Amino acid sequence: MILTLTLNPAIDMSYQLDELKIDTVNRCDRVIKTAGGKGLNVTRVLKCVNADVCATGLLGGKTGEFIEQELDWSSIHHDFVHIKGNTRHCLAIMHEGNQTEILESGPSIDEEEAEAFFHEFDRLLDQASIVTASGSLPKGLSKSFYQKLIERATKKNKKFLLDTSGEALELGIKAHPYLIKPNQEELAAIMGTEINTEADVLAGVKKLASMGVTYVVVSLGKDGALGYVDGRAFVAKPPKIYAVNPVGSGDSMIAGLAYGLDRGLSPEEALKYGVTFGTLNATEEKTGYVQADQVEDFKERITLRVLE
Incomplete structure (x- = not known):
């Protein structure tokens, strides 16, 4: 089972407007509301290909109930810890070719709720083979929270894939996650230097590998991704x-x-699936969605270039 973590989920609301008028009323009849958060995007894509996946994280209030109902409707297995605060909303206004976003910071998590999540995470770990953790941490949780989760997963020999940024990523790296996936901007922030060329990226991933990360993947947008593992770069x-x-x-x-x-494939083959899923998602209107019948054919069209 793949266990996905979304610690700061949201109801994502997308409003489609022909024009955004300032300081007056805007009426909208094109509204989409979905269970949002980076980890839930991961979950939905895995569900598209019928992977054995379970979503966990922190949910609270009526907004949290809405997210659980949406997951139930999609037949997605989930096991969230309930909190006293209300899960946040995130608003995206699509207008005149632009996207204006308003993101709530979300509820503050207290110590008792954090401990409850540790307990639930330990229980779910026994059933998991892979753990993915995506996105920001909610208020109240220490920036070392992912670090502590990685340490727990490592003790049970579970691969932990961390996709976050800032101090939470820097501290998470200290716990030696199996995989991290910074983009070029995030890599530059970690390294404290500009990343302009492929050689810069390669130098950065080697530095991260020397810090104890087994597999470093840097997303390159339309150009795919660079992977580095066991001294191999591709x-x-x-x-x-x-x-x-x-x-x-x-x-x-x-x-x-x-x-x-999770299927036991090599890092190179796993990266091909990563690029396949990422690219196919970009061809769809839905966020966090791929068409399963396109996956294998598209994967065969991915080119793999060995750097060293």
Whole structure:
């Protein structure tokens, strides 16, 4: 089973407007509401390909109930810890070719709720083979929270795939997760230097590997991703596509990597699935979605270039 973590989920609300008028009333009849959060995007993609997946995290209030109902409707297995605060909303306004976002920070998690999650995580770990953790941490949780989860997973010999940023990522790296997936901007922030060329990326991933990360993947947008593991470096590049909605493609890449690794495939083959899922997501209007019948054919069109 692949266990996906979403510690700061949201109800994602998308409003489609022809024009956004400031300081007056805007009426909208094109509204989409979904169970949101990076980890839930990972979950949905894995469900698309019938992977054995369970979603966990922290949910509270009526908004939390809505997310659980949405997951039930999609027949997605979930086991969340309930909190006193209300799960947040995130609003995206699509207008005149632009996307304006308003993101709530979300509820504050107290010590008792954090301990309850540790307890539930330990229980779910016994059933899991792979763990993915995606997105930001909610208020109240220490920036070392992912670090502590990685340590627990490592003790049970579970592969932990971490996709976050900032201090939570820097501290998480200290616990030696199996895989991290920074983009070029995040890699530059970690390294404290500019990342402009493939050689820069390669130098960065080698530095991260020396810090105890087994498998480093750097997403390169339309150019795919660079992977580094056990002294081997390689780039998986997809064919050209027409991108409809690239939102969630990074999460879809994590889903593909988890899918490949859970099947016991090599890091190179797992990266091909990662790039496949990430690219196919960008061709769909939905966020966190791939068409299962396209996966294997598209994967065969991924080119793998060995760097060293």
